[in-house]
Amino acid sequence: MKNLSNASKVLSTLVFVSMLAALGFVFLYAPMEKEMGDTQRIFYFHVPAAISAFICFFLVFLGSVQYLRTRETRWDRLALCSAELGVMFGLIVLITGPLWAKPIWGVYWRWEPRLTSMLITFTIYVAYLMIRTHGTRSGQAPRLAAVLGIVAFANVPLVYYSVDLWAAEQQLHPPRNVGLAPEMRYTLWICYAAYALLLVQLLLRRLDLARIEEAVERLRQRRDELADY
Amino acid sequence: MEKLQYLFAAYAAIWIILFAYIMRLQSRTKELGEELKRLGDDLGGTTPPSTDA
Amino acid sequence: MNFWQRTLAILHKDLMAEWRTKERLSPMAFFSLLVLLVFNFSFELGGAALHEIGPGVLWSSFVFASLLGLSRSFADERENHSLDALLMAPGDRSAIYLGKMLGNLIFLLAVELICLPFFTLFFNLSPGWFLLPLLGVFFLGSACLSAAGTLFAAMSSNMRLRELLLPLLMLPMILPALISCVEATGLVLDHEWGESLYPHLKMLAVYAIVFIALSLMLFEYAVEE
Numbered sequence: 001m002k003n004l005s006n007a008s009k010v011l012s013t014l015v016f017v018s019m020l021a022a023l024g025f026v027f028l029y030a031p032m033e034k035e036m037g038d039t040q041r042i043f044y045f046h047v048p049a050a051i052s053a054f055i056c057f058f059l060v061f062l063g064s065v066q067y068l069r070t071r072e073t074r075w076d077r078l079a080l081c082s083a084e085l086g087v088m089f090g091l092i093v094l095i096t097g098p099l100w101a102k103p104i105w106g107v108y109w110r111w112e113p114r115l116t117s118m119l120i121t122f123t124i125y126v127a128y129l130m131i132r133t134h135g136t137r138s139g140q141a142p143r144l145a146a147v148l149g150i151v152a153f154a155n156v157p158l159v160y161y162s163v164d165l166w167a168a169e170q171q172l173h174p175p176r177n178v179g180l181a182p183e184m185r186y187t188l189w190i191c192y193a194a195y196a197l198l199l200v201q202l203l204l205r206r207l208d209l210a211r212i213e214e215a216v217e218r219l220r221q222r223r224d225e226l227a228d229y
Numbered sequence: 230m231e232k233l234q235y236l237f238a239a240y241a242a243i244w245i246i247l248f249a250y251i252m253r254l255q256s257r258t259k260e261l262g263e264e265l266k267r268l269g270d271d272l273g274g275t276t277p278p279s280t281d282a
Numbered sequence: 283m284n285f286w287q288r289t290l291a292i293l294h295k296d297l298m299a300e301w302r303t304k305e306r307l308s309p310m311a312f313f314s315l316l317v318l319l320v321f322n323f324s325f326e327l328g329g330a331a332l333h334e335i336g337p338g339v340l341w342s343s344f345v346f347a348s349l350l351g352l353s354r355s356f357a358d359e360r361e362n363h364s365l366d367a368l369l370m371a372p373g374d375r376s377a378i379y380l381g382k383m384l385g386n387l388i389f390l391l392a393v394e395l396i397c398l399p400f401f402t403l404f405f406n407l408s409p410g411w412f413l414l415p416l417l418g419v420f421f422l423g424s425a426c427l428s429a430a431g432t433l434f435a436a437m438s439s440n441m442r443l444r445e446l447l448l449p450l451l452m453l454p455m456i457l458p459a460l461i462s463c464v465e466a467t468g469l470v471l472d473h474e475w476g477e478s479l480y481p482h483l484k485m486l487a488v489y490a491i492v493f494i495a496l497s498l499m500l501f502e503y504a505v506e507e
Binding site: 037038039041042045046049088091092095096099100102103198202205206208209212213215216219220222223226 | 231232233235236238239240242243246247250251254257258261262264265268269271272
Binding site for chain 3: 068120123124127130131134140143144146147148150151152154155158159161162163165166
């Protein structure tokens with residue numbers, strides 16, 4: 001137990017330090033972008049948030065598949081916690097995106113491919129969470145959620161492909177391999193690392209909470225059963 | 230410069246979202262931890278069954 | 283009974299039941315027409331706007347009608363508890379999915395064919411050779427809606443608040459198909475088929491195949507007791 005608690009403290013410190021470092025790199029080290037000026041600096045936190053969201057959605061898929069194969073609660077727990085985190089990171093992307101867009105493109109929202117696809121994907125996982133909380137009686141909840149988790153992730157590439165077809169001409173995001181100055185690239189990597197640590201930290205915390213929730217639920221049931229005598 | 234206000238707003242939004250989530254996690258963990266203890270006492274001091282890995 | 287025999291047996295049962303009672307098709311078709319009317323009065327339709335909005339209005343009404351039909355898809359089995367009997371019969375359970383999916387597809391196509399004349403009437407389209415490719419788009423689009431919808435209907439039939447949750451489950455998931463359906467329909471009505479149409483049809487075909495494959499694998503888990 002002591003080791004776990006120490007490890008957890010180390011992780012928290014790492015997250016704190018890396019986030020601070022990331023901020024430092026973003027504001028003090030990264031050069032000013034010539035076209036967009038300082039507002040471009042949101043890029044360094046916007047992009048890793050999107051990647052983090054997708055890592056989380058993949059974890060939902062992984063947890064769902066493993067749950068159906070093994071029926072072990074821990075996989076279902078992983079799916080639920082990852083979905084929540086994924087929605088949170090998705091929210092960050094959807095809020096920072098328009099705040100970046102407004103000074104640059106003049107409008108908060110355009111139905112352009114990347115933003116639209118992110119919005120649809122976000123909606124799918126919000127629906128996943130909503131179904132989990134409101135939809136099911138306890139016994140079957142994990143199984144149905146697992147099916148949903150698998151289908152949702154399979155749908156993501158379809159979303160991106162169909163939205164691309166629909167609005168290709170509206171593409172406002174730069175294409176993937178646009179040349180980044182080396183300092184910018186280093187800054188981005190620092191931010192990726194910071195987000196990765198943050199993701200691990202938040203996921204572990206959320207998993208803990210999930211375990212406690214399950215234990216509480218179990219005890220409540222036991223108490224209710226005893227009360228029925 | 231007005232443009233910087235958007236940059237600030239974006240970073241502020243990230244911070245607010247992250248901290249709101251973290252605080253929600255913490256308060257729920259604390260709340261449920263207390264309930265767990267109470268339930269444990271109610272059930273006659275039985276220790277909660279160990280959760281699976 | 284092999285897989286295909288089971289599939290056809292279930293399809294046959296659903297079609298026969300519907301033929302006798304017509305309890306799903308009529309409300310679905312009428313609802314679809316009503317949605318067309320609602321959209322007509324919600325948007326000032328006429329002239330150029332029509333052209334832009336027409337396909338979207340059409341597919342919106344089909345999607346809403348399909349929600350109606352899908353929620354009934356497993357309702358009969360649930361009410362009579364015959365789903366349990368079906369599940370207990372030996373053999374591949376995903377045949378149930380495929381049979382139901384084909385049934386839903388046929389109902390949806392029927393609704394679309396009923397609505398089409400009204401649509402051409404309200405939107406003042408001159409009938410022409412666009413009909414054939416249009417039917418192709420209808421078929422592919424309906425296959426997508428049925429493929430995904432049947433799985434979700436099976437899942438939601440097991441849940442609380444099932445009528446409420448089926449739309450929540452289904453609507454976000456079918457957006458990729460909806461986007462391509464509307465685009466493809468627009469292109470066909472503009473008499474532009476060929477290169478620009480092909481990617482959308484491909485998209486719809488991929489979507490349908492992916493969802494059918496996934497559902498065949500996952501249906502078992504969706505209806506377990």
